Amino acid sequence: MNTEARRDVLITGVGLVSSLGEGLDQHRDALNAQGGRKPVVDRETYAPYPIHPLVDVDFDKQIPKRGDQRQMEPWQRIGTYAAGLALDDAGIKTETEILARTDMIVSAGGGERDTDVDSAILTDLLKSNDPGSLLNERLSNDLRPTLFLAQLPNLLAGNISIVHKVTGSSRTFMGEEAAGVDAVRTAHARVASGQSDICLVGGSYNAARLDMLLLFELGNFLSREDWQPIWERVQGNGGMITGSMGAFLVLESPEHAASRGADPIARLDAVLSDRCNREPGQATASARRQFDAIKPLISGRTAIYSGATGAQAISAEERDFLTGLLAGDIDGTARAVGSLIGHGLEAQFPALVALAAQAASDGRPYPPLDATGLETGTDAPIDQVLVNMWGHWRGEGMALVSPVGR
Structure with a gap:
């Protein structure tokens, strides 16, 4: 993994x-x-599963046409707004001249499902003597073709292009947390290599979705308990608390940037991604390779801004990995950002990089x-922020963010 860039990559905008x-x-x-600092948590709407709901947003500010808003699902409105x-x-x-050559890379999941249809199918499957045939029949007859069109992941990029007139090249990545990592990694590589001068990259997630809560519950990933910070949660039963969010960066x-008099927020020095089968210790080995590649830049x-999910086994392994880094490789401190904003899947890594840029610019973590x-105190200033993101199921990513001019 080569972390050497032909030119620096600046973060000049954050949404x-x-x-x-x-x-x-x-x-x-x-x-x-x-x-008494506590996050915003909705404990009732989807009980027993808590979520971090989106703050009240006036979408008219960024999506002025109501017709555009109506044809977007909530996750698309969140992303287009961000x-x-x-x-x-x-x-x-x-x-308009810059927007016409601004490249766009989006990390996105599938659209929201028809939960009434899904619930009816699941209920009938429990009563059926031939669930396979029943499932085929119901999927053929009950689902509307327009539902699949509304679920297309690249509609987020399409809506951003229509609403904000971003009309350079466009790419959409799927694959949960790893999609967010690879979107930022690819945008960084394009700017660093000279393939792009300016790029908009990010993703969005709507946590207020019964279909996604069902998916994660079937995998035994969700927390059913009252909110706790992630590292304390991992000491108990663990579990994710998902969070609605939209996060976009201008690289x-x-x-x-100098040609248009832009004032950069921070510099993105490196972005790495990897994946493993998640046998015990494999994610640690993957992250260790990434850290060894980035270490000469530190x-x-x-x-360390961690995207730890709270899911028991993998977050416990990540905690041990970070503890080891702080004990022997890094002079610094760690933060589990998801404790306060929740876990936003495709949007999590762009959100981590955004908050890391803020911390690097301020010279202090929260x-x-x-x-x-x-997580230790903040008396000493910081010089850089290392972003670490392990997906709840697959994918490991790492990035390094530094102040401009360092």
């Missing part, structure tokens, strides 16, 4: 919306709040929220 608010300023305030925030933050929202070459005090001892 972030979650349960904590919208934009980096609101997230900074929420993450740094002192005394993309607009990123373009605004980068100062190119109305720059840009220094030359292009100097000074470093914060205060710890953990009683296990892994």
Whole structure:
């Protein structure tokens, strides 16, 4: 894995919306709040499964045409809104000439299912003596063709292109957390190599979905208990608490940013991705290879922003890996960002990079929220932020974010 770039990659715009608010300023305030700090959690709507719901958003601000909003599912509205925030933050929202050559890479899942149909099919399967034949018949007769059109993952990129006039090249990645990692990795590589001068990259997730909660429950991934910070949750029964979020970044070459007088937020030094079968220790070995490739770029005090899901076995292994890094490889501290914003699958890695850019720019991480001892204090400033993302099922990603000019 080669971390050497032919040119630097700057983060010049961030669009972030979650349960904590919208934009980096609101997230900074929420993450740094002192005394009784707790996330926003909806414990009732999908009981027994808690979720982190999206903050109240006026979608008209970024998607002015109601007709555009009506034909989008919630996850598409969230993503299109966050993309607009990123373009605004980068100062190119109305720059049609730049938007026409801005490349776009989106990480997206499938659209929302017809839960009434799914529930009826599952109920009937329990009563059937021939569930296979019943399933084939019901899938053929009950599902509308338009449902599949609404589920197309690349509709998020399409909506961003229509609403915000981003009309450079476009790519959509699927594959849960790993899709978010590879979207950012590919955008970084394109800018670093000179294939792109400017790129919009990110993803979105709607946690208020019965179909996704069912999917994760069938895999025994969800928490059914009251909210706890992730490392404390892992010491108990574990479990994910999903969170609605949209996260987009504008990545840009220094030359292009300078030509339009942009003020960069941070520098994205490296992005790596890998995957394994998740036998015990394999994810650690994968992450260790990534860290060894990035290590020559690390100097000074470093914060680790972890995307740990809270799912028991894999998050416990990630905790041990991070503990080892802090004990022997890194002078710094760690934060489980999902404790406060929840887990957003395809959007999680872009959200981590966005918050890492904020911390790198500020020179400090947000205060710890953990009683296990892994997250330590913030008295000393930081020089860089290492992002670590292990998917709940597959995929390991890592990135390094530094202040501009360092």
